[in-house]
Amino acid sequence: MIKYNLICRHDHEFEAWFSKGSDFDDQKKGGLLLCPICGDVEIDKAIMAPAVSTSRKKEAAAQKHKAALSMMNAAADKIRKEIADKCEDVGDKFADEARAIHYGEKEERAIYGSASPRQAAELQDEGIAVAPLPDAFVPKADKKLN
Numbered sequence: 001m002i003k004y005n006l007i008c009r010h011d012h013e014f015e016a017w018f019s020k021g022s023d024f025d026d027q028k029k030g031g032l033l034l035c036p037i038c039g040d041v042e043i044d045k046a047i048m049a050p051a052v053s054t055s056r057k058k059e060a061a062a063q064k065h066k067a068a069l070s071m072m073n074a075a076a077d078k079i080r081k082e083i084a085d086k087c088e089d090v091g092d093k094f095a096d097e098a099r100a101i102h103y104g105e106k107e108e109r110a111i112y113g114s115a116s117p118r119q120a121a122e123l124q125d126e127g128i129a130v131a132p133l134p135d136a137f138v139p140k141a142d143k144k145l146n
Helices: 021-029 055-086 094-102 117-125
Strands: 002-008 013-018 043-045 088-091 111-113
Touching: 002 021, 013 021, 088 094, 094 111, 094 117
Parallel strands: 088 111
Antiparallel strands: 002 013, 002 043
């Protein structure tokens, strides 16, 4: 596919895609092209800059990508720290703890842990609000050396 910037005699510019370069010429000769703004059929190719990929552009894109990843990692680190500081890890006892908190058997507090899909569905069926925590946000276990 080839994209051309086109222009009518009234200086309305627009884009059009063609399967091959000769399709523009064929459609122009057949009067099949028209301006979507004014309906003019006198259409020509507008001046356009080619999209050339240079090593400078590639390097800039790589740097942008690296910066975005760094920013996302920093945000995930901040979220992990917030969860670790304000929530209790109850491990595989999550479903039992969530139920106990919901029914007033245990103190209300923020918790996280693991539950099977079946356990999570059962909690939701009981009206207990739970949501999965993406792996990227799960606090990392302390690596204590004994």
